[in-house]
Amino acid sequence: GQCANVCPVSSITEKYEYQDVRNAIADPDKIVIFNTSPSVRIALGEEFDLSGGSFVQGKMIALLRKLGGDYVLDTNFAADLTIMEEASELIERVTKKTAPLPQFTSCCPSWVKYAETYHPDILAHISSSKSPIGMQGPTVKTYFAKKMGLDPAKIVNVAVTPCTAKKFEIRRGEMNAASKYLDIEDMRDMDYVITTRELAKWAKEENIDFASLKDSDYDSFMGEASGAGVIFGNTGGVMEAALRTAHQFITGNPAPADFYNLKSVRGMESVKEAEVTIGPLKLKAVVIFGTKAATEFIRKWRSSGQTYHFIEVMTCPGGCIGGGGQPKGTLLKGDELRKERIAGLYKRDDEMKLRNSHDNAEIQQLYREFYGQPLSRLAEEMLHTNYIDRSKDLGGKTMEKYRCKICGY
């Protein structure tokens, strides 16, 4: 039931979908497009005896091409898009009071569903921006399909993710924005989700020698991403990425150097608080992972009456790098392994020239040619969503009745 969709430790068996994707590849009438999340490239190598935190982006793309994908796109591109929308939304809330503060992030479907069930009173606080996968889906089936001359109805969109809960997210009723926009019936924005572990299992079944694959690159138009998109995969990453862009949008100037190594929001503590000055604004930010820590924070915030502006919540320990669909680790385990993966993503961000979502030339082109500007009418239709009060699913019982015997929450 619900736990299968929100359980961060994968204690409930995940449903494999890679056989469906394999069937789509075998169908000459289908166009299979893979979209890879930030954390897959930092963990996939572990399934092939590489050390924890090895950055295997090039081999991962080569693998997806070898398995028969027609296109390989980067969900980090949509992470940049999410930052454009979410930072703009935050600025509107702070400066125009369009919705209540603090703004909570929305990119973790387990957190969103948990809040819908246990904290429906905060739904107006959750950013209406869809997650990167939620934005990648409709953008592929509209903008990308048009640019490439593809029939959207033939596209099979596959998200490759660290996350078992994304299997629930892509099937939410409202994740069919492209269907409405193009007036094509029964079309989902994203068709399948396969996890890092599923991808490795599939590759092993095909006897693909991962280590000998030659690096490949993403397809263009939705393949370029910034370092801000890369760090989306770990705790504090969404916060740091959003603050870089918020700084540019509020002041008109690039963020100072410390926004590119924002120590106060980095690391494996489950709650990290930071005060950030952007032009005339002093923003109070909190980064949380784990639903238990989120509930404790919400209680503290409600009772203290303190003003907060922006709260990042991820369910899994360390963020998506510790997702339920990631390899379990061989040499390293637990926080040691998570720290290696986090270090791998920060290292990649650090090495990149492009560090800001708003500087991504493909993102700028997408707004010029399609969405207009962040929070435009079309952007609201395609890239934003709303949430459902699911507290009635508890049937009037208390949270205690649902305490999980495995994770204790």
Ligand code: SF4
């Ligand atoms: Fe999925 Fe990431 Fe949330 Fe874990 S933290 S449930 S991997 S979105």
